Amino acid sequence: MNKYAKRIINYVLPFFTAALSAVLYFAIPESGKQKVMDYPYYMFFLLSAVIVIAVLMIAGIFKKEFRAKLEFKLPLYAGIILFLGLLNTLVCKTRLLPVLYFPSLDKVCGLLWTQRVFLIKNLVFSLGLLVQGFSFGLVIGFFTGLALGYNRHVGYWLNPVTKFLGPVPTTAWIPLALSVFPTTHGANVFLIAFAVWFPVTLMTASGIQSVNKTFFEVSETLGAKTFFKVFRIAVPASLPQIFLGLFYGIVSSFATLMAVEMNGNSQGIGWYINWQKSVMMYDGVYAGLIIIAVLCSLILTLLFKIRDKIMVWQKGVIRW
CATH class of the missing domain: 1.10.3720.10 (MetI-like)
Structure with a gap:
């Protein structure tokens, strides 16, 4: 894989994992154990994270040193987004984890916002x-x-x-x-x-x-x-x-x-x-x-x- 293709993949990866997380969130039915929130707070957080990453990418166009640091960290950002998506799926869509100790990301993000x-x-x-x-x-x-x-x-x-x-x-x-x-x-x-x-x-x-x-x-x-x-x-x-x-x-x-x-x-x-x-x-x-x-x-x-x-x-x- 040449250097140019690797850079393209790095730039696309966070948006791909965010889209995958959204698909997992909406496509897989809830297990019924977690409390249903009034708003999809986790999706709001995910959208905010994607917007911030996009803004950082635009800023990197004008500053070469910043762009190099961002390109190095983009796979990490994508990994974090993917991890959160899989965690939310495990917590909300399955019955493997006890609800009391493992609340949904909607509840955590919602509490951070409402309180x-x-x-x-x-x-x-x-x-x-x-x-x-x-x-x-x-x-x-x-x-x-x-x-x-x-x-x-x-x-x-x-x-x-x-x-x-x-x-x-x-x-x-x-x-x-x-x-x-x-x-x-x-x-x-x-x-x-x-x-x-x-x-x-x-x-x-x-x-x-x-x-x-x-x-x-x-x-x-x-x-x-x-x-x-x-x-x-x-x-x-x-x-x-x-x-x-x-x-x-x-x-x-x-x-x-x-x-x-x-x-x-x-x-x-x-x-x-x-x-x-x-x-x-x-x-x-x-x-x-x-x-x-x-x-x-x-x-x-x-x-x-x-x-x-x-x-x-x-x-x-x-x-x-």
């Missing part, structure tokens, strides 16, 4: 909690790692504390945090900050300790002060490890966010998932999981974009 305002409110609350906890954990973790990595006297006293407290799972601190802090919100911010603090501290200290000592010796010969050596030599040289710590910190903060919101909160995406599970509405559980997965993926993508902009010399070394 969008309520979901956005919970998402905003979760984001606020996440930003507060992550900010505290990042700042404290960075300076703790800086002290551990650069000053051996500080490291002598602080390193055992970090090794003792850091590996303890964040969820193990929930009972103590709820007892010590006057409000649940304060306890939740502390727990998220703690989840971010350890990986940022560990990777920052590791990065600074791995900096070539010759750089410090040369800078001292040229009259550099401590501030210059720390923030103009140690920190820039350890940026790859610092960003790796941020990556682990973000993942840990999301896991902790879900755990703390399921304990004592009255709003937030984690609370929403737990609430939907308690009332046996698993379409809401899947909707909440989709929101969290998309949000986490977007934040990590943004982090890696920033990383590639700051560390141009390492662009593409770690991909997301």
